[in-house]
Amino acid sequence: MFKRFLAMLVCIxxxxxxxxxxxxxxxGLGPYDALSTTLSNISLIKVGTITIIINGMCILLxxxxxxxxxxxxxYLQLVVIFVLGYVINIFYYNVFTxxxxxxFNRVLLFVxxxxxxxxxxxxxxxxxxxxxxxxxxxxxxxxxxxGDFLKYRWAFDVFxxxxxxxxxxIFNSQYIIREGTIIALVIFSPILGVSMKFQYxxxxxxxxxxxxxxxxxxxxxxKTI
Numbered sequence: 001m002f003k004r005f006l007a008m009l010v011c012i013x014x015x016x017x018x019x020x021x022x023x024x025x026x027x028g029l030g031p032y033d034a035l036s037t038t039l040s041n042i043s044l045i046k047v048g049t050i051t052i053i054i055n056g057m058c059i060l061l062x063x064x065x066x067x068x069x070x071x072x073x074x075y076l077q078l079v080v081i082f083v084l085g086y087v088i089n090i091f092y093y094n095v096f097t098x099x100x101x102x103x104f105n106r107v108l109l110f111v112x113x114x115x116x117x118x119x120x121x122x123x124x125x126x127x128x129x130x131x132x133x134x135x136x137x138x139x140x141x142x143x144x145x146x147g148d149f150l151k152y153r154w155a156f157d158v159f160x161x162x163x164x165x166x167x168x169x170i171f172n173s174q175y176i177i178r179e180g181t182i183i184a185l186v187i188f189s190p191i192l193g194v195s196m197k198f199q200y201x202x203x204x205x206x207x208x209x210x211x212x213x214x215x216x217x218x219x220x221x222x223k224t225i
Contacts (some may be wrong), residue, residue, distance in 0.1 A: 004208055005076065005129045012080055014120040016048070016087030022113035023047065024096045028178025030188065031160035032134065038164045041173045048088030055081035055133035062133075076130045110180050111187065122195030126203050126208050140166045140168040148168050 019033055029037055036054060040047035059077050063070050100106050124132070131139065138156065142149045159179055168175045203209050 001128070004127050004210070007208055008124055008127050009080070009083055011120040011123045012084050013087050013126070015124075016084050017091045018113045018120065019051075020088050020091035020096055020115035022099075022117070022180070022184075023092055023200055024112055025100065025110035025113060025180065027103075027106050027110050027183075029176055030181060030184040031164070031177075034164045034176040034181060037176050038167050038173065040169060041176075042171045042199030046089045047092060048090075050087035051088055052081050052085035055084070058133035058137035062131075062136045062140045065137075065144045067186040070140075074130050074136060076144045077133050077136060080130065081133055107183075110183060114188055115191050118191030119181040119195040119199075122192050123199055123203070125192075126196055126199050127208050186188055 022029055022033065023037055028034065033051075036051045037047050039045075039054075040050045056078075059074075059081070062074065100109055130136075134143070134156070138149055138152045141147065141152055161181070164177050165175070167173065168177075200209075
């Protein structure tokens with residue numbers, strides 16, 4: 001358990017770095033990261049800090065929805081969201097201080113960041129220690145309402161896109177929903193699927209898979225983060 005959680009935290013750090021890199025590319029972001037970045041631009045609060053706040057709200061909603069059914073193990077999500085937000089802030093504001101002027105290089109940088117993120121998210125899904133905050137909230141919502149997780153996931157993405165566009169228009173802020181958003185929607189899921197299939201036998205060999213978990217290759221077909 002400890003080894004798996006430690007491996008998950010390493011993957012979270014990789015995701016934080018990849019998110020910072022994708023923001024640096026400056027051609028747009030996926031819906032969830034776009035919402036955090038848009039709110040950061042408007043409030044002048046660091047994007048990693050905004051990410052912590054949004055994820056924290058997702059955890060609070062899980063607790064409210066599930067009540068006593070909320071698994072105490074899932075409180076580890078709090079550690080995960082603080083690590084993620086901190087790593088995003090460190091890399092975006094202190095490490096990635098370079099400027100990318102060529103549009104072609106910006107696209108390449110974004111694709112690279114998305115690929116890294118997809119690989120790390122695939123690892124987290126294989127390791128399967130705790131939920132990500134958003135996934136946990138949507139799972140709890142689906143459980144309480146007897147709804148469909150994937151439909152709620154798509155609904156959240158639509159909500160995030162609409163909010164980003166509205167907030168950017170109202171506050172005359174930079175638009176984060178751009179071509180990068182489309183690129184992420186097209187390439188992220190395939191990268192995630194390939195990554196999980198590639199990682200699975202290695203993680204099984206290294207003892208990073210839960211013993212009572214059904215084959216993650218089958219679960220990938222049911223839902224994605």
